Amino acid sequence: MDRKANLQALAALDEPTRRRLYQYVAAQSVPVGRDDAATALAIPRNTAAFHLDKLATEGLLAVVYERRTGRTGPGAGRPAKLYRRSDTEIEVSLPTRQYDVAGRLLAGAVEDAEASGGSPRQAVERRAHQYGKSFGASGRPLTQILDEHGFEPRVEGAAVALANCPFRALAKDHPALVCTMTLRLVEGLLDGYGDTGLEAKLGGSPGHCCVRLEPAE
Structure with a gap:
């Protein structure tokens, strides 16, 4: 829902x-x-x-x-x-959080790493990129997709700031892992969306998501 x-x-x-x-x-x-x-x-x-x-x-x-x-x-x-x-699960948080998404990505990455013997961190990044790419090909406006997934995009000239972090509590406790996961997720979104002229970079402002969209070099 x-x-x-x-x-x-x-x-x-x-x-x-x-x-x-x-x-x-x-x-x-x-x-x-x-x-x-x-x-x-x-x-x-x-x-x-x-x-x-x-x-x-x-x-x-x-x-x-x-x-x-x-x-x-x-x-x-x-x-x-x-x-x-019903079996329907209902959860509402203000601002939007996506801890269920993080849980699925992390659990899937652990399974991938155990099966392959590879790096769990790399598995997390791969899963996040695949997830982002899966909803990037919908054809809807980029800012709408970002908003639906809790990022609260704010257009700032040619850039897009992400005012909300859907994984805030996790990012606070595990910034290196979760911020990189978020970066790969947004990169996947851009890859799935097509030519946006934007690229995802770490370096959001305080109180915002750690990822920001800047004009591609």
Whole structure:
């Protein structure tokens, strides 16, 4: 889910009855029906149905259909509409952080290094470059892609400053590793995007990402 969808989903939980219904469904070991939820929360069935469907629309609940009687075939009746917590993971941070991306890159690099016997650091850089390149070929504006991935680009003449570091806490504790990883990621983005006339360099200003885009020499 993108940031807008995440915010919409979280906003759906701001309604008290809806939040209680979500908590109830999430606490059950099996999918629950509208009648179950209405009885548990002591609310009208149509109220439960409305809020359950809203939670499903926002991706917070998943809908399944099952016959509660266990009977099959003619006369078994229609399957009941049931709800369970969805597998969708929602995380919102302001400003945007991408620690899940860093975790996947680092875990993948460790596996690569163990399999090849090579340098873990080089494996991290290779993975980061591949990741950046994968979303650089979308054809959308470069600043839009950077913004979607949490870099908060700011055009400064012919250069582009990256006002936010998506990996800030990691970069603070492990600057050499994480800043180089970020550099390779942005280089991959530029390689995938095509001729931008820009190149990624280390040397962002204080409070910004360590990477900056400068006119290519």
